[in-house]
Structures are given as C-alpha cells and as structure tokens.
Amino acid sequence: MRYTWLRVALAAGPLLLWNAAAAQNPCGYAFSITGQKLFEDHCAACHGRDGTGGGPLAAAQKRPPANLTEIRKRNNGEFPAARVVEIIRLGGGIPGHEEDHIMPVWGKVFNGECGPAFSRRAVVELKRYLETMQK
Numbered sequence: 001m002r003y004t005w006l007r008v009a010l011a012a013g014p015l016l017l018w019n020a021a022a023a024q025n026p027c028g029y030a031f032s033i034t035g036q037k038l039f040e041d042h043c044a045a046c047h048g049r050d051g052t053g054g055g056p057l058a059a060a061q062k063r064p065p066a067n068l069t070e071i072r073k074r075n076n077g078e079f080p081a082a083r084v085v086e087i088i089r090l091g092g093g094i095p096g097h098e099e100d101h102i103m104p105v106w107g108k109v110f111n112g113e114c115g116p117a118f119s120r121r122a123v124v125e126l127k128r129y130l131e132t133m134q135k
Helices: 004-024 035-042 068-074 081-090 106-114 116-132
Strands: none
Touching (some): 081 116, 106 116
C-alpha cells in the first residue's frame, strides 16, 4: 500500500511525458529535430540541398541565394556563429533580407508556427548544421 503512488507514477510516467511533449510541440516536429531536417524543410528551396544556392526557387529571387558552404571562407576562416544566428533569427541586416523580404525571418516564422522554445532551438540547430557544411 505504501508504494502504490510509486506504481501509479511509474505506470503513468510515459503517458505524462507524452502529453507534455504533445503540448509543447504544436507544429509536429520531433523534439530530436536536426538542423539538417530543418534546412531541408525551410532552406533548401532557395539555397539548395547542398547549400550552394541552387535550389528550385533560386531563379525566382531578385538576388541569387548565398552559397552557405562558404560562410567560413568569406569570414577569413572563422565561422561567425553569432552573426549566423542573427541572420537566421532576424534577417541580420544583410542586403536583400530585410528590405526585399527575400529570406524569411526564420525566428519569427518558427515562433509563430511552433512557439518560442522551438524557435530558439531551431535557430541553434540550423546554425550547427550550417557550420558542418563549410568547405
């Protein structure tokens, strides 16, 4: 009798965790979402699956999308992680991203679709993935 609460908690634990996960994940992405999956779903249409800028929507842009595999090269061998996060979250003030609205402000998009916690995580995961793409 004295361990009844423990048996109930252990039996209900997975259900409670599942319900919490469902409540915190309104957009359907798994909590183990990867930067690669986010990139494929949100970035590859313009930047291409390989990140070089040759996605199917690239031709429709006023400017060609950036080659994301050369971020480190364009920054003297350093990957500017804080700047990359800023660009993903806010557009970053780079030409073509705010005034022309070519690239969506992903922090805002992710927040609207999935909430602020997911937005923060998605931006970090995208930054990590972009870092692995560098030539």
